[in-house]
Each structure stands twice: as structure tokens, then as C-alpha cells.
Amino acid sequence: MSALGAQAAVEEIDSGQGLFHPKRLLRFLLKDASGMVGLGLLLLVVAAAVFAPLIAPYGPAEGSFSDARLPPAWQADGTTAHLFGTDQLGQDLFSRIIYGSRVSLLVGFLGALLAVTIGVTLGLVAGFFGGWTDRVITGFTNLLLSIPYLVLVIVIATILGRSLTNVILLFGVTGSPVFVRVARGEVMRLKKLTYVEAAVGLGAGAGRIIPRHILPNIVGPLATLATFEMSAMIFYESGLGFLGLSVPPDVPSWGNMLALGRRFLTTHPWMAVYPGIAIAITTLGINLLGDWLRDTIDPRAKER
């Protein structure tokens, strides 16, 4: 390939008319029913988190003992004043579920963001430079992946103690190895392609090649993975809360509500049922969106 041809190829890729043009993505989304449902569900939860004080009829810690353990409105003894009933302190479950969306979304979003940042940085470095750098990073990644995930998460949560920051850090770090793997694999594949070779041949260094030529081409698989990781983190965070290892007990979170609901499971089952529905709706929404994203980025995966 002549130097001039290489230059043209590089410029074409640099122009950024790639797969991720927002307009193109939106056009695809409007055509996909289940993707739209996913987006709708997620927006619903996001709206609940953002506008919690406007939507929730009560504050998250508001309640009186005289209202304790009321069943949902549609059961006998239920009252429309407390749609999903109340817990043992008389706190309104509907309001607490609305406020609880904040913890889940924060942990899912910031945890996934942190995991992507750590994982992709390390993966790019490992895949691009190879050699000892690669061996050290891959070795540590494999090490983290060899400890069964839930056990790892529980042990670290026990050591760190209960706080929102700790939980986000925990998921950010333990969620990063999959991103290291994917980013590293993609870089090693792309590195051999002609256009990257051309860029190297034109004298571009790692500081230009990685952000300009490699990163834009691996955004697809990483974005898909990130959505699934986000729903997994929401699932694991609530589970930790259920074990009493996530955010402090006075913070309204779905996991904490489940932990409480479990104690009253046989007598007041609604205390555990409704927070669980909230978790399922959120993870369903994110997974639908992730499925859609994957099918759009890699149409072969769809195969109807």
C-alpha cells in the first residue's frame, strides 16, 4: 500500500461516520419493539429516581406504628393511602420503593462506568503493548476471575463495610476483569489489521493509535457488555443488601427492603414481593435494551 493510499484510509476511518452515529442508533431503536419496551422501563425507573420526592406520597423514613404492617390496597384491610402496604415501622412501601431506585441505579450506573474505565484502560494497554505488561495485567485478571464472583463480592463487602461509595467501588473493581478481557482481545485483533498497520507505518504512536483508531472500533461490544454488567450489578447489590452487606440499613434500598421482608415472609409477604418486582423491572428493562444494542451492533447475533 502506498503512503498516499494509507493516508486516505486513515482519514476515512478518522472521519467518524461509524456505526455509532446517534441518528442511526435511534432509527434502529424506533423499529424494535422489545428495545422500545426496555427503554420505556428504564426511563420509568430513572424518572422514579430523579423525581422521587414528587412521586412518593411519603418520605422514605416517614411512618407511624399505628400504620404498621398494612397489606397492599387491593387486599382486605388494605388502604389506598398505602398502595403497596407498609412495613413493620409503618413506613410506606411504595414510597420506599420509589426512593430505593436511587441506590440501585447509582450502583448500577457508576459501578459499570468505573468497571469500564478500569477494565478498558488496562485491556487496551495489555493488548497493545503485549510482553510483560500484558502478562501482569492478564495474570491479575485471571486471578480475580478464578474466585467465584459472589464469594469475592461478599468477602470484599465484609472487609470494606457498609457505605454507598464502598459498594460502587466494590462493583467497579470486581466488574472490571471482563472488560479487560474483551478490550484486550479486540485490540489484539485490530492491531493486525491493515489500517492500524498503516497508521503505525505513518509514524503514529500509541497515544494517537489507541484513542483514534482502536477505541472507536471496540465501543460496540463494550457498550453491550456494559449494559449487561449494569443489570448484573443491580442484581448483586440488592442481593448484598438482602444479606445486610450493602448500603447502611437506614438507607431505603431494594436490597435492604428484601432483607427486612424476609424476616416477615410467612406473615407479611408483600414486604418482600414488591421490592423484588422493582428489581425485576429494572433488570428486565436494561437487558432488553442490551439485547437490542447487541443485535444492532452485530446483526448476525439476531437471526430471527
Next chain:
Amino acid sequence: MIGFLSKRLAESVLLMIGVLILVFFMVRLTGDPVSLILPVNAPIEQREQFREAMGLNEPLVVQFREFMLGAVTGDLGESLRLRQPNLEIILERLPATIELALGALFFAVLVSVPLGLAGGMNPGSWADKLSRSVGLAGQSIPNYWLGMLFIVFFAVELRWLPSFGRDSFTSLILPAVALGFAGMGQLVRLTRSAVLEVRSSDFVRTARSKGLRRSRVSGKHVLPNVAIPLISVLGIQFTYLLGGSVYIEVVFAWPGLGSLLEGAVRDSDFPLIQAITIFISLFAISIHLLTDLLYGAIDPRLRHS
């Protein structure tokens, strides 16, 4: 083959040593393990006494040597609460967890393979739609919550099945189904996409065109080729279930490693937490090694990758 075998073996041993080092430092990196174990208001003398008894006053190098030597010879320390060797406690609980994991895997395979096969062979049919929905449900419904729903519905309302413990075969059903639910979702998806890929290959077309019945094509030509990727996933699923059963074991008070870990966390029994982490990790690494070797024996191409 010997090269492949020794390479994988060496990798696994390195990983195991890595896990030991990681766990050793993880517990100590956060500062003083004593502050994690003893209550906040424990008097200074008690702390000092405890530190001495646990060997925490030794230099770190000495502690590390003791820890590694112990681990290699099968001594994983002693539980604070139960005053018993950790390994003994763990081995006592292990069968229950393996039973639960196998039960969950059995349920997952029983539902997902026929469903994925039916869905993949007839894209767009109701079976296909069902298999896609099941895949999505398995992925989205949290297993601890599903377990609680099962208890409310099948144990409290209908009184069909026991809700806790491990007394008879019937007590396995609810926890195994709840635990296997997520794996079922994953396996349905995987079977379906593997079937879709195989059914479009030339040999399936040939089988069809020579007039074989659909059931024979699925059973004799498609299924065996789908089984290969499935088996490798089953190995991974099994190790996942070993560690991933904590939530379910807690919900159903199942006397396995998961509820043991939860109890140890609640009691701040750090030696036991450390021992369980090491044991489960080494167990998982061994199973991965075994499935890899099995795979290398079945498919020679993998030995060179």
C-alpha cells in the same frame, strides 16, 4: 498432549498460589484484622491477647510463610466461633452445596435443552418465542426473590413443599429450581443460538434433502453438534453455582457452604471466611482444569490454542 497438559497444570497451580496470596493480603490490607473480628468496644488487653494467639504479632513474612505452609498441607486454620478446623467444617457442608448445584443444573438442562432445540429448529414459532421469553426471564428475575416467592406460594399458601432445611428429596426441589432459573435462561439462549447455527450447515441440509424426518434430523444431526459447546458451558455453570448459591442457601436455610459463609460473615469469623474463599476458589480452578483437559481430549484443536 503432554505439552498442553503440563501447560494447563502449571497455569492452574500458579492461579491457586495467586488466590492464596490475594486472600492473605485482602484480609490484611484493610489494616488490622483484629478490628474486623473483635467487637468495637473490646478492651486493649483482649485485643493484644487475641493478636498474640492469632500470630498477628509475628512479622508479615513469617505470617505469610505459616499461612502458605498450612494451606499446602491442607491446614486452613481454625474457626473462631466453632473452635474446629475450618477444613473439617467446610468438608461437612460441601455435599449439600454440590447436591444443590447439581439439582439446579439438572433442572436447567431439563428445561432449556428441549426448549432451545424446539425454538432454534423453528425460528419464529411459538416455541421460539417461548424460548426467548424464558431466556429473558432467567436473566432478569433475581433468584433470591424468586426463592422467596416460591416459599410464599408453594410452602406457605399451598403447603406442597418444605420451605427450609435439607430433610428429604422434596426439600431440594424449591431451592434447586430457584437456583437453576438463571442458568436455565442462559442455557436456553445458548442452545437456541447454537441450533440456529448448526441447522444452516450443509450436512443438515443434506440430511433433510434425503428425506429424513425432522425429529431424526434434530436428534441425530443437530443435537450432537450442539452438545459440544453446551458441555463446556455446563462446567462453567457448575463452578458458578458452587459460589453463586449463597443467596439461595440463605433463603432456604440450606446447610451448605453458602449459608456457612453467610454465618461466618455475620459472626465476623474471619479465619473461616478466608478458608471458605480459598476452598471454593481452588475447587473452581480444579474443575476448570478438568473440563479443559476433557475438552483437549475430545477436540485436539484446542490443545494448540
